[in-house]
Structures are given as C-alpha cells and as structure tokens.
Amino acid sequence: MDALDQLVKTFFDWEAMAAVLPNMIMFGLPNTLILAGSSGVLGCILGMFLAVMGTSRITALRWLSRIYTDVFRGVPAIVIILLIGLGLGPVVRVTTGSTNPFPLAIFALTLMAAAYIGEIFRSGIQSVEKGQLEASRALGFSYGSSMRLVVIPQGIRRVLPALVNQFIALIKDSSLIYLLGLIASQREIFRIGNDAAANTGNLSPLVAAAFMYLILTVPLTHLVNYIDNRLRTGRPEKRQPDDAAALIGKGAQP
C-alpha cells in the first residue's frame, strides 16, 4: 500500500493544492483568460480578413491568404511564441520601455489562431449556397455588402462549434507564455502550478492547474455540443399547410 499512498500523495495532496489555489484564482485564472480572450478576439478579426481574402475573386489575395495560413498553421505554437517573444522583446523594450511579455504573447497567439480561424471562417463562407450571393446581388447589393449582410453571417453560424474548439485550443496554448519569463503577478494557471510543483517537489499543484483548465474548457466543450445540436435540430422545419394560397388571387388585387 505504500506505493499507492505515494502516488496519491504525489498527485492529490489536497493541502498542496489548497495552498496554490488563492494564487490560481487571483492571478492564474484572469491572466489565462486575458491571454486566450484577447488573442481569440484578435484572431477572429484577422481570421475574417484571411477568410475574405481566401474567398476573393482576386488571385493575389487568395495566394496571400493561402501562404499565411500554411506558414502559421504549419509551425508549432512554441516556435512562434519563442520567435516573436524573444525576437521582438528587445525591440519593444527599447522603443516602449515595457518588459511585459503579454502583448507579444497575445500577438504570437493571435497570429497562430488567425490561421486556424481563417480556415474555419473560409469553410463556413464557402458552405453558403451560391444562390444566397446571387439573390443578394440581384436585389442590388454590391459584392461587399452581400458578403457582409448575407453570406458571412450565415457562414459564421455554421462554424460556431469549430470556433469554440479553437478557443479551447487557445486556452491551452496560452500556457506557453511561461517561456517568455513572467513576474509573479503575470503568471497564468500553468506557471503557478508548475512553480509550486517545482518548489515542493510534489505534482499536486500541477494537477490543480489541470483542474483549473478543465473548469474552463469542459463547459466550452458542452457549449459546442449544445450549439451543434441547436444548429442541427433547433429550428424545426415543420411544413405548414399553404393556408393563404387560396386567398392569393384576391389578396394580390389592388
């Protein structure tokens, strides 16, 4: 039984978890949310540009979007964060005097997220029937207005589940910011757990960090399922009798 006790102690030392909890909630949680939230929003904006470029009739724009996506989707997040954080860090320090790694981490996460989100939006936009664009253009809307008012809103709706998945990935990838060096108040969930684990030689704080991530991500995965389900069945396609058809001749008279 010693071995089992040892394992329980290593992973589920409640005292070690409780000790790290205040820091997790005070600093870790908000910092993780700031990183994932802002890069998620910025990634959506940049991703939408990429998607519109990717579906453009102009070949050069399509290629630009293609190349960007291939590069930033094909390189590991850790490489992008290190290159951006360590590469641009000194420049930022010299020009602004700031040593806060958050802006550069958010920038790196945004660049990476945009590549994925751009692909998600593009697939959504391209899944909208051609007749929608045609009908909108036939009403007199320009290509841009048609995309903005008719095609893109429908495309986004269809890919909401994939978008939430991407946000879950961002929450997890935000942990990589620890590589850029953080002062105490800048630490996010993983770093707080990792520091405590290193100081005590016990892995329970890391398990606590895992729980914190699950508290964030599990509701989101269920949100995905809910949205997915609603998109599929939420609007009943109930056929109704064409009750007004008989009146139509009369109704249309002046």
Added chain:
Amino acid sequence: MSEFASGSLTGKNLHLSFGSNHVLRGIDLHVEKGTTASVIGPSGSGKSTLLRVMNRLIEPDQGDILLDGRSVLKDNPDELRQRIGMVFQQFNLFPHKTVVDNVSLALRKLRKLPAEQAQAEALEQLDLVGLKHKADARPANLSGGQQQRVAIARALAMKPEVMFFDEATSALDPELVKGVLALMADLAKGGMTMVVVTHEMGFSRNVSDTVTFMDAGVVVESGPPEQIFTSPETGRLQGFLADVL
C-alpha cells in the same frame, strides 16, 4: 391602369461564352412596358443565363441592354439591379433573417429608409402576397409556395421597373404551383413588365403577351402566344411543343 412604375426592356444581339461554350449567340428580346414576355425552351438552351445577362449578374461579351430605351451597360450594375426584381427557382430567401426582414433588408440598406418605414412597407408587400401573418416566421418554417411568395414580395418591395422570374414554380410541389402562378398573373394584369422563364405552358399561353422560344443559345421563334402555340413554324418548336404538351 398600371399600378407599377414599369419600363420597357430590350436586349440586343446578346452574346456570352463560358470558355469555348457559346451559351448565348446573339439574342434579341424586346419587352414592351407593362407587358409579359415568357421565354420557353429545352433545358440548357440559355434561358436562365439570358435573365442573368439582362440584369448583368453576368456581363455579356457583346450586345446591348436598354431599360426604357436607354443603354444601361455603362451604369453601375448594382444600381441597374435595384431597378430589376428577380425571383429564383430555389427562392433563395435569407434563412438567417425573419420573413419581414428578408423583405425590408434592401429597403433599409439600399433605399436607406428608417427602420419603422422599411418595416411598414415590407408588411404592406407581405400583405399583397397574402403572408403578412408570417412576418416573424423564419423562411425554413414556410412551405415552398409561401417562400416563393415572400421572394416575390422581397423583389417587389424595391419598386422595380421590370420583374424577372427564373422558373419560379419548378421547385414547388404541384399543389403549390397554382398560388404562385396566380400571383404572377395578378402582377402581369397590374401592368408590371415581366420576363418569365418557365416550363408552365399554360401560363405562357394564357398570361404572357409574347412568347420567345429559345434553343441552343438562339431565339428560334417569337410572337404572340396563339401563333407560337397553334401554328409553330419551325421544326424545333414543333418538336419541343410535342414533347411538353
């Protein structure tokens, strides 16, 4: 007696190719103000393409388009299309918007009407097609016939000078066809200039003022319905009528 501010429409020597596929080979079509021209012909003859070229959804390679006697090829195509309403085989209502928003969208965004006024005008159009009570429904919850009538209301809301119907009843269940055809006949009687691409020979014969028979990208025969249907001159039209009637 016309209740619409309709105008005449003329296509002159219209040509269009997709690559080596010569879809339109010099089409001439003239529709007098307030009259209805139906366009019939086998599938693939270029009828639907002709409509899309006449409102410049597709730009013609050659030829001219005159609205009320004036060439519109140099105009902004978006402005031209605001003057020509179009109804599609697949309705193409915007599924993410309510019925009334489908009708008021162009009024708000293109005519720049205030929201309440656009809403009121949209409801008026819906009333005209007998669907005011469905104003807040989603298109998906309507029958095909109802959806098509909303699509007609959406096009009419822009007060177009000409209306295009691209096989407007082909996707409908047989029992729903009548309501839509009756509405189209009412518009024709009301003095709307209409170009109707159709497989409904009854409508073509009884409602339209002229009938144009197209085959393989050319106008083979055109004239008043009696002439086309009772004494077709060409073998191609005779064969087509024998197949469909």
